[in-house]
Amino acid sequence: MISIIIIILGIIMIAAAFYAIHSKSLLSAIISAGVISLLASVVYLLLAAPDVAMTEAAIGSGLTTIIFIFTLRKIKKGGLDD
């Protein structure tokens, strides 16, 4: 049961990493990196490391996304791009 969940989440994480590399839009790449952090937190929890999972959820998913978006807003004017 645990092995099935870990394998499926790992496949999704690899696909999200490829999409974050090959995406044209920077905002989509940031969102995809957030997905990687989300699923990495769940996988850490499945591997019985709740403190690492909590740190990953706080820093990897929250703080990194906000800092990336703040940097993107500094670089260029905000708008919707594909």
Place this chain on the structure above:
Amino acid sequence: MADLIYNIAAIIALAGIVLSFVRLILGPTAADRAVALDGMTIIAISLIVFIAYYSNRVIYLDVAIVYGLISFIGIIAIARYLERGI
């Protein structure tokens, strides 16, 4: 019997994560991807609570609470960027 039903429920929720991820890959605009990320967050919180039940450890619920709080701030930041910049 009850354990089997719990496992089936977790597998169905995992299928939901996969479907939301397909929309995140396909989505034409960045707003679609943000909506898919929102849905994935909620389903992942439920999955974390299921893992806490499965492993029989209460401390795992704290991860779910922290994750819900932090991801809410992330979604608000993405929405603010889409609207007019932070």
Place this chain on the structure above:
Amino acid sequence: MELLGAIVTLIGSLFLFLGAVGIFRMPDVYNRMQAGTKATTLGSILFLIGIGVGHYECGCLGKLILLIMFIIFTNPISSNALARAAHFAGVKLTKLSVKDDLAEDGLEKGEEK
């Protein structure tokens, strides 16, 4: 008692799956948003209640109630912010929709009513 909790959890996971199907199949950002928010909110509430009822001897019911309250409060706020941001960022509605009240109000970006 454990079987009752398991059945409630199964119903909640079905709602979660239907919300994901709505995110996948709907034609528009706003339709995806309403399917993905309402269905997943109800589904996650049922999921957590089911686990809390079927496993009540672990003493974790307080944390689950706190988590449920948090989901109820934050999920509509984030959905509303996303919908407003998508509207002001210029995402078009689908051709099947008939009315757009926020555009008829004539608000500018970042302006409150």
